Amino acid sequence: MENEKLPLPLKLKNADFKFENQNIKIDIKTDIPEKLYKYYSITDYSVKGLKNNTMYFSHSHLLNDVMDGNFILWDMSEFIINYKADLNINYNIDSELTKEILKQLSEPFLECRGVLSLSDTYKNELIWAHYTSEIGYCLELETIQFKEHIEKNRNENDLYFFPISYDHLKQINFSDFINYKIVAKSKEINSKTVSAILPILYCFAQKDDCWKYENEWRFLLRDKKFNSISFPIEIINDQDKLEEDYRKSGGNIEINPKVISKIILAPLFFNNSRFNKLEVTNSNFLIYNFKGNDAGKVAKDFLEILKHKFNDKIYQVDKIIKDGLVVRELKYKIEIVDIGENFIKIFKNLIYEEGR
Incomplete structure (x- = not known):
């Protein structure tokens, strides 16, 4: 029973x-x-x-x-x-x-x-700091x-x-x-x-x-x-x-x-721990050289994946002034134009201008 x-x-x-x-x-x-x-x-x-x-x-x-x-x-x-x-x-x-x-x-x-x-x-200030140290990325997913x-x-x-x-x-x-x-x-x-x-x-x-x-x-x-x-x-x-x-x-x-609808790079993604030289060909085209250290190698691997699988979905977030306040917004749309053994060339298009 x-x-x-x-x-x-x-x-x-x-x-x-x-x-x-x-x-x-x-x-x-x-x-x-x-x-x-x-x-x-x-x-x-x-x-x-x-x-x-x-x-x-x-x-x-x-x-x-x-x-x-x-x-x-x-x-x-x-x-x-x-x-x-x-x-x-x-x-x-x-x-x-x-x-x-x-x-x-x-x-x-x-x-x-x-x-x-x-x-x-994607605007969570503390999560960017705690989980990415402002140099990582986040994935935007279609729920x-x-x-x-x-x-x-x-x-x-x-x-x-x-x-x-x-x-x-x-x-x-x-x-x-x-x-x-x-x-x-x-x-x-x-x-x-x-x-x-x-x-x-x-x-x-x-x-x-x-x-x-x-x-x-x-x-x-x-x-x-x-x-x-x-x-x-x-x-x-x-x-x-x-x-x-x-x-x-x-x-x-x-x-x-x-x-995955967006890959959003942190504000400090392109930093001196991974790259050791920057060349600006015009206002939008940027060439970075990869460092030969572990940080440079893993960044290269990551960006190669983005170029081949997500090149139309890459964005970068940054701090901007909006209505007198400092806020986080998607600021750039990024396209990887070329990537070689020691360098990457990107097109960085401004999509959010302060004061708009």
């Missing part, structure tokens, strides 16, 4: 989540942006992704906010009391039982789940086309797409948001079937107010390429760590390059 308890809906500022017919339904309360943006530094990894038409989805344990996906946001006290009473389990220390249940409930969800975080604007491409040939619960909600972090009562069945006469922990998807989603959809500046939209994707890794504070031996580091490379998901 089984008793089943259904969860309450999870209501956040920017989205509601509810359990319906064994699936998660997401009600987004704000307008979905036509474009979303991913910011990058110029590295071998980001260049390789652009070349191979892939985008990296991070593992949930590798996000830059220690509270992102942190199950300390679950208050499990009521659940533990009822659980022990239902199955007559004798644990002297509730924390041991809690850790065991946390592992059982989260690992199946996280082991094949990747996270992609995007912003709703709906990108989402449809990622969803293709996947099941309904393989992809969750939602805006992050921002507020002061607080715990939720774990028992209120789970779907579970109690199987009579069984005393095994895994005999109690618990679906904790809503509490898990709470930990990935709710962030502290201090992150509000990111205006983040998030994809949580299930894919066989993603592998489980240990919790950051779980100490493992060197061989296991090497194997984990190798498995983390599996987070690259193929994308259709047509969903």
